[in-house]
Amino acid sequence: MSTYGRFPVVLERGEGCYVWDNEGRRYLDFVAGIATCALGHAHPALVEAVSRQVRTLVHVSNLYYTSLQGDLALWLSTHSCAEQIFFCNSGAEANEGAIKLARKYGRTVLGIEAPEILTAHRSFHGRTLAAVTATGQPKYHKHFHPLVPGFDYVPYNDFEALRGQLTGHTAAILLEPIQGEGGVVPGEAEYFRQVRRLCDERGILLILDEVQTGMGRTGKLWGYEHLGIEPDLFTIAKALGGGVPIGALCAKPRYALFEPGDHASTFGGNPLACAAALAVCHTLEAEGLVENARVRGAQLVEGLERLQERFAPLVASVRGRGLMQGLVLREPRAAEVVKLALESGLLLVGAGPEVVRFVPPLVVTAAQIEEALAVLEQVLARLPVPLAV
Ligand SMILES: Cc1ncc(COP(=O)(O)O)c(C=O)c1O
Numbered sequence: 001m002s003t004y005g006r007f008p009v010v011l012e013r014g015e016g017c018y019v020w021d022n023e024g025r026r027y028l029d030f031v032a033g034i035a036t037c038a039l040g041h042a043h044p045a046l047v048e049a050v051s052r053q054v055r056t057l058v059h060v061s062n063l064y065y066t067s068l069q070g071d072l073a074l075w076l077s078t079h080s081c082a083e084q085i086f087f088c089n090s091g092a093e094a095n096e097g098a099i100k101l102a103r104k105y106g107r108t109v110l111g112i113e114a115p116e117i118l119t120a121h122r123s124f125h126g127r128t129l130a131a132v133t134a135t136g137q138p139k140y141h142k143h144f145h146p147l148v149p150g151f152d153y154v155p156y157n158d159f160e161a162l163r164g165q166l167t168g169h170t171a172a173i174l175l176e177p178i179q180g181e182g183g184v185v186p187g188e189a190e191y192f193r194q195v196r197r198l199c200d201e202r203g204i205l206l207i208l209d210e211v212q213t214g215m216g217r218t219g220k221l222w223g224y225e226h227l228g229i230e231p232d233l234f235t236i237a238k239a240l241g242g243g244v245p246i247g248a249l250c251a252k253p254r255y256a257l258f259e260p261g262d263h264a265s266t267f268g269g270n271p272l273a274c275a276a277a278l279a280v281c282h283t284l285e286a287e288g289l290v291e292n293a294r295v296r297g298a299q300l301v302e303g304l305e306r307l308q309e310r311f312a313p314l315v316a317s318v319r320g321r322g323l324m325q326g327l328v329l330r331e332p333r334a335a336e337v338v339k340l341a342l343e344s345g346l347l348l349v350g351a352g353p354e355v356v357r358f359v360p361p362l363v364v365t366a367a368q369i370e371e372a373l374a375v376l377e378q379v380l381a382r383l384p385v386p387l388a389v
Pocket of ligand 1: 034089090091092093095124125126127176180181209210211212213237238
């Protein structure tokens with residue numbers, strides 16, 4: 001179905017940070033399947049792990065144990081603040097799990113009959129019905145009413161507003177460490193510390209959506225590490241499988257309240273997806289990719305800030321963390337920039353009408369960052385300057 005306004009390109013193969021279309025044209029990929037292909041394309045470790053697993057065991061369901069799922073849960077728990085993991089297949093599904101768990105917590109631990117979850121304006125949590133209701137952007141709600149009850153929205157990075165909107169029914173607060181789709185807006189550490197303190201005082205769950213920020217993208221393994229706090233639950237997907245679909249809901253032990261019968265997923269954490277995810281986890285470590293995201297991210301920011309100076313009438317600011325950066329335009333022209341970049345062999349994606357997003361694979365090199373900046377410079381030079389400035 002026509003759910004996406006697609007670009008007129010048919011992509012056929014990829015290697016590292018490049019993809020090729022069916023006419024043999026090469027593109028530098030700064031989209032990475034929307035912050036997903038952390039290892040780039042056709043990384044030998046992922047190719048090897050997935051090929052081996054296809055020949056061994058693809059799927060058995062969660063009626064049985066598999067060692068790969070245990071290994072992945074162990075890696076995630078030893079590398080994060082969580083200890084219990086529920087595996088699923090996407091970011092939206094991970095957030096659905098978090099929402100259900102928050103409701104169970106609200107009802108059984110806090111004794112709230114109809115638990116409510118606070119989320120932020122301009123947030124993005126996915127497209128299934130509860131996840132889209134959690135998403136604080138009315139444009140995604142249009143056509144889908146009645147939405148799921150039990151959600152309310154607060155301005156992001158505004159602690160007083162959040163405190164003012166708490167009610168006796170609030171069971172959880174769900175936030176992104178950096179708002180991605182909403183325009184690459186980094187969360188402020190002081191705000192998150194205040195929210196954490198409030199949650200501790202009131203017994204409210206703090207849930208972080210790390211679907212886009214997780215797995216090293218921001219220059220730390222988890223977005224929350226920039227904020228000086230730990231969440232009670234967090235969700236991941238996207239880069240976890242390096243392009244093979246897998247998501248996870250990660251919980252501190254005392255909040256892992258699901259019991260047999262509460263929640264499930266046929267495909268969730270099957271051997272194929274777990275083999276892919278383990279290859280991603282081990283390669284992040286073996287190749288120092290989290291550090292690479294930090295260093296290459298700093299290089300990207302420096303280059304983008306140079307462009308901001310040069311094209312001041314067009315570019316308002318640069319914001320983000322690590323390899324999750326946004327170039328904020330003064331006018332809603334991100335789609336124009338993305339289109340011109342594509343024509344010049346650079347894949348970019350917008351984050352709302354004014355923001356051009358940069359989320360390249362974490363294996364990106366210094367030369368590829370310079371290459372992307374050079375294309376972007378040409379693209380910006382071709383954009384007519386707004387008359388009002
Ligand atoms: C922060 C965040 N949460 C959830 C999602 C939804 O993930 P998925 O498309 O895998 O359902 C996204 C996707 O862009 C996201 O950026």
